[in-house]
Amino acid sequence: MSTTLKDEAAIVGIGETEYSKNSGRSELALASEACRAAIRDAGLTPADIDGMTTFTMDTSDEIEVARAVGVGDLTFFSRTPHGGGAAVGVMHQAALAVATGSAKAVVVYRALNGRSGARYSQGVSGGPTTSDLIHWSWYMPSGLMTPASWVAMVTMRYMHETGCTSADLAEVCLAQREHAVKNPRAFFYQKPLTLEEHQSARAIVEPLGLYDCCQETDGAAACVVVSPEMARDLPNPPAMIRSVSQAAGAHQESMTSFYRPSLTDLPEVDLVARQCWEISGLTPDDIDAAVIYDAFSSIVLFQLESYGFCKKGEAADFIRDGALRLGGRLPTNTHGGQLSEAYIHGMNGVNEGVRLIRGTSSSQPEKNDHVLVTAGVGIPTSGMILGKA
Amino acid sequence: MAISGKEREDFEKQLEPYVGLDIGIEDRGRDPVNAAMVRHWCEAMGDHCGAYTDADQAGNSVHGELVAPPTMLQAWILGGVGMATGESDPRDKQKELHRLFDAHGFTGVVATNTEQEYTRYLKMGDEIRATTVIESISEQKATGLGIGYFINTRTRFYDQNDDEVGWLTFRVLKFENEAPAAATEAEAPAAAGRPQRLKPALAHDNQWWWDCVEQGELAIQKCSDCQALRHPPRPMCGECQSSDWEFVFSTGQGTIHSYVVIRYPEVPGYTYPLVVAVVDLEEGTRFVGNVLDVEPDDVEIGMAVQASIELVDDEMKLPVFRRA
Numbered sequence: 210m211s212t213t214l215k216d217e218a219a220i221v222g223i224g225e226t227e228y229s230k231n232s233g234r235s236e237l238a239l240a241s242e243a244c245r246a247a248i249r250d251a252g253l254t255p256a257d258i259d260g261m262t263t264f265t266m267d268t269s270d271e272i273e274v275a276r277a278v279g280v281g282d283l284t285f286f287s288r289t290p291h292g293g294g295a296a297v298g299v300m301h302q303a304a305l306a307v308a309t310g311s312a313k314a315v316v317v318y319r320a321l322n323g324r325s326g327a328r329y330s331q332g333v334s335g336g337p338t339t340s341d342l343i344h345w346s347w348y349m350p351s352g353l354m355t356p357a358s359w360v361a362m363v364t365m366r367y368m369h370e371t372g373c374t375s376a377d378l379a380e381v382c383l384a385q386r387e388h389a390v391k392n393p394r395a396f397f398y399q400k401p402l403t404l405e406e407h408q409s410a411r412a413i414v415e416p417l418g419l420y421d422c423c424q425e426t427d428g429a430a431a432c433v434v435v436s437p438e439m440a441r442d443l444p445n446p447p448a449m450i451r452s453v454s455q456a457a458g459a460h461q462e463s464m465t466s467f468y469r470p471s472l473t474d475l476p477e478v479d480l481v482a483r484q485c486w487e488i489s490g491l492t493p494d495d496i497d498a499a500v501i502y503d504a505f506s507s508i509v510l511f512q513l514e515s516y517g518f519c520k521k522g523e524a525a526d527f528i529r530d531g532a533l534r535l536g537g538r539l540p541t542n543t544h545g546g547q548l549s550e551a552y553i554h555g556m557n558g559v560n561e562g563v564r565l566i567r568g569t570s571s572s573q574p575e576k577n578d579h580v581l582v583t584a585g586v587g588i589p590t591s592g593m594i595l596g597k598a
Numbered sequence: 599m600a601i602s603g604k605e606r607e608d609f610e611k612q613l614e615p616y617v618g619l620d621i622g623i624e625d626r627g628r629d630p631v632n633a634a635m636v637r638h639w640c641e642a643m644g645d646h647c648g649a650y651t652d653a654d655q656a657g658n659s660v661h662g663e664l665v666a667p668p669t670m671l672q673a674w675i676l677g678g679v680g681m682a683t684g685e686s687d688p689r690d691k692q693k694e695l696h697r698l699f700d701a702h703g704f705t706g707v708v709a710t711n712t713e714q715e716y717t718r719y720l721k722m723g724d725e726i727r728a729t730t731v732i733e734s735i736s737e738q739k740a741t742g743l744g745i746g747y748f749i750n751t752r753t754r755f756y757d758q759n760d761d762e763v764g765w766l767t768f769r770v771l772k773f774e775n776e777a778p779a780a781a782t783e784a785e786a787p788a789a790a791g792r793p794q795r796l797k798p799a800l801a802h803d804n805q806w807w808w809d810c811v812e813q814g815e816l817a818i819q820k821c822s823d824c825q826a827l828r829h830p831p832r833p834m835c836g837e838c839q840s841s842d843w844e845f846v847f848s849t850g851q852g853t854i855h856s857y858v859v860i861r862y863p864e865v866p867g868y869t870y871p872l873v874v875a876v877v878d879l880e881e882g883t884r885f886v887g888n889v890l891d892v893e894p895d896d897v898e899i900g901m902a903v904q905a906s907i908e909l910v911d912d913e914m915k916l917p918v919f920r921r922a
Contacts (some may be wrong), residue, residue: 233646276687346798347830350916351888352868354796358860362876366856367898415859415894467876468829468884472856 213488214301214454216307219440219447219598222251222433223560228394228481228551231325232427238319240269241277243429247316248278251433252444258433260285260312262302264295266556269320278377285312289455291463293504293585296555297593300582301453303434313435319556320429322383328425330355341463348465357422360587361414364507366472368416370522373510376414377525381465382420382548384533388572391547396424397549410531415428421506422546432563440598451579451596452488456480457589464587478515479593481583486517489594491579493517496594498565498574499539499581500558503546504525508586509533516581516592535572543572555584600745600774601702604740609702613695613747616732621692625675627726636666639673661719668716670763671755674726684817692732693752699772705747706773716764725758733767738856746773793866794911807831808846814907816848816917818883829883848885850905851922852877856886859894867911873897876903888918 224246226232226239240263248255258280261271271286285306289295303315323329332354333345348354353362367373386402389395402420410419440447458476460469469476486492491515501509511522518539519527532538544550544561551557562582564570577597584591601609625773629635637651648655649665656664666674686693696707720800722727736748749772754765798808810817818827821835834841857875873889875897887905889897902922910916 330863332863342799343801343804344830346800346804348874348886349796350798350910350914351874351886352795352860352865352872353858353874353886354862354865355860358858360876361858362856362874365858366876366899369856411861412859413862415861465886467886472876511791 213452214304214308214450215452215488215490216437216449218304218434219437219449220300220432220450220559220563220595221440221443221445221447222247222249222436223430223563224248224250224432225394225430225553225557225560226320226428228396228426228428228557229324229552230320230396230425230427236267236322236326236429237273237277239268239322239427239429240267240274240318240431243320243393243431244274244278244316244318247318247431247433250445251314251435252312252571253433255279256281258316259283260303260306260315261318262287262289262299262306262315263318264288264292264299265290266292266554267319267321269318274318280316283312285315286387289591291585291588291590293502293555293568294590296502296558296584296590297453297582297591298455298584299556300434300450300559300593301455301591304453307434307436308533313439315434316431316543317434317441317534317556317559318429318431321554322427323552324425324427326427326597330425331352344462344465348412353465355414356464357417360505360508361417362465362467363432363472363511363587365416367507370380370473371525373525375418376404377409377529378417378421378506378510380528381503381509381523381533382407384528384537385503385530385542385546386549387534388543389549392442392545392550392571395545395550396426397545399574402549417507418507420548423504423552424549426551426553428553428557430553430560432556432559437598446567447598448563448580448595449598451491451594452485453591453593454481454484455589455591456484461589463589466587473511474512475511475515476587477588477590478583478586480586481590482516485581485592485594489596491594495579496539496581497576497578498543498566499541500544500546500562500583501541501553501581502558502585502590503542504552504585506548509541511586512583513539516583535574540572540574543570543574547564558582560592600738610738612698613735616691616695617735619691619732621730621732621816623687624687625677625728625730625753627674628678629674631720631722631724631726632672633664635673635720636664636670639667639670643667664722664753665719666721668719668764669714671714671720671726672753672766674720675728675755692730695732695749696772699747702772704772706743706746706771708743708749708771708773710769710771712766712768714764714766717761718763720757720763724763726755728753728755728764729822730754741771741773743771744773744775746771792912794913796865797914802831804831810845810847811907811915811917814903814908814915815916816850816885817845818848818879818881819843819845827881827883829885846881848879848881848905850879850917852879852903852905852919854878854886854889854897854899854901854903856899857889859897875903876920877903878883885917887916889920890918891920
């Protein structure tokens with residue numbers, strides 16, 4: 210057994226449903242379709258699968274999806290909590306399972322009717338009295354109850370401390386939209402965005418405007434993780450998991466870590482980054498492209514700093530000359546991201562990371578040796594570096 | 599006030615002949631069961647069952663042909679737009695009964711529940727008719743809407759061969775409106791159910807804090823051993839792991855550490871734009887609350903604010919901040 214998760218697992222198949230505003234079918238149906246597509250893309254059959262993992266927020270149980278898809282015996286199944294923070298946490302689970310022999314082939318999936326079903330933008334409210342509900346009770350009575358409002362609170366302080374402006378945030382949105390325009394899966398396929406449109410759009414929660422917020426999407430994405438040995442016999446070039454990690458930070462709350470010495474410190478993101486570099490032996494200079502979790506535009510800036518692509522407080526300068534665009538220093542969210550492709554809780558980003566390694570993105574950078582994939586911000590989170598075999 | 603005494607006795611005597619009475623008119627479907635109405639119904643209901651709308655799938659189903667959704671039963675005999683415009687058959691005993699209630703002050707009407715049973719699936723071309731009997735009238739009841747009577751009817755549905763294909767019961771409450779009828783419809787529901795802010799879930803670790811708010815105090819939990827203050831409350835001190843704690847009351851003085859202006863979505867019970875701030879209290883802990891009486895554009899990080907405990911809706915007290 211290995212001592213780290215460096216090159217102990219590979220992503221060999223990816224699949225997804227169409228992304229829409231009204232899927233017209235159940236989340237279980239979406240999950241099943243995405244898993245079926247990922248298994249086929251891997252060159253495997255359901256009988257080859259013995260592990261399944263997803264988010265705690267997913268409504269489709271592992272065994273329900275397994276039965277629907279025709280997967281037989283399972284020796285590994287698990288869930289990762291904290292919403293979008295789980296986007297790469299699920300990959301951590303899959304890699305752990307494969308590296309330890311707990312499973313040979315793990316399907317990772319996330320399915321949601323995020324627009325036609327339960328909408329996160331509508332806020333948190335009642336439910337059983339859990340520690341989670343007690344936590345939200347500090348904010349619901351004052352009306353602070355949507356992801357946009359929680360992220361806006363940190364963003365306002367960040368802008369105050371760094372001088373970052375709304376036009377700086379716009380560059381994240383514009384760069385990603387440029388990518389989405391070329392991606393037929395994207396909601397904003399062939400629909401460009403201008404700085405003027407970004408700046409004149411209505412406010413959602415100041416300082417965040419409409420285009421600073423991700424979409425709400427119906428759809429599902431899935432991928433298949435196996436050992437490097439098994440990957441050699443499969444049709445697609447594997448995306449090796451060069452490193453993968455999870456972290457929760459000191460004084461961590463779910464989305465509302467407002468009581469830390471500095472509101473803009475994100476120790477959990479710093480810790481994921483540190484582990485990613487240590488396990489892989491790589492540095493930010495080795496990364497050719499990135500899928501950076503983008504529920505909101507501002508959190509892309511926070512992460513560029515935590516992962517060390519620039520100094521703390523200097524992300525706006527880093528991206529101003531097009532670093533995130535094709536041909537720039539770090540082409541980022543080449544699928545359009547969750548702002549402009551679809552919001553599948555980051556699982557669509559995992560699949561884009563695999564495409565970047567395969568060389569099949571609709572906005573494919575020439576150099577693609579290493580790709581960073583990250584997860585939600587403001588919550589316990591996760592990240593990974595993908596590389597070629 | 600509802601009628602009482604002799605007047606009520608006389609009124610209820612007039613109701614008796616209606617019990618068990620056929621309403622005297624037959625509802626006859628204006629069109630035979632047909633694919634167009636079925637398709638529109640299925641689209642409106644989001645029902646994608648192929649047996650209703652896809653002739654090929656229906657042919658291969660247990661039905662062997664297209665059938666209508668059973669829950670459409672009543673739709674086949676409804677009177678169309680005429681129902682909404684108030685046209686009615688003068689022979690209709692049910693309407694006559696309602697007019698009798700109206701004349702005695704029970705002008706309100708609300709449908710409360712229905713039960714249905716379907717004998718067989720209806721096929722294309724079936725011709726449906728229905729007869730209705732007033733099965734019972736309740737004794738006088740005091741309800742949330744007012745004093746009134748429940749009227750139960752049973753409608754039986756028949757096909758072109760006079761075979762029964764299903765029935766439904768329907769219960770309405772005829773009640774006395776306290777306010778004028780027109781105003782009631784528009785205003786009463788809103789006033790009775792005015793939306794309030796979301797309330798906190800209360801449990802062992804936080805109930806005491808909200809009790810303090812009820813008493814008009816913004817409390818801060820304090821470790822009884824190392825004296826460290828902490829917020830939000832939790833059962834153990836993260837500094838010294840002591841489970842013993844007490845609390846102090848904040849002066850409510852603080853400065854804005856960060857804030858947001860919420861404009862969307864607008865949740866019922868709150869007023870927008872809504873300013874929410876993370877406030878550095880002078881005691882050293884932070885608190886998240888609304889900032890009132892300051893224009894959103896005038897709110898600033900670093901602004902001095904003062905907390906007070908106030909009713910924020912009809913029911914809940916909260917610490918809120920104003921410019922100091």
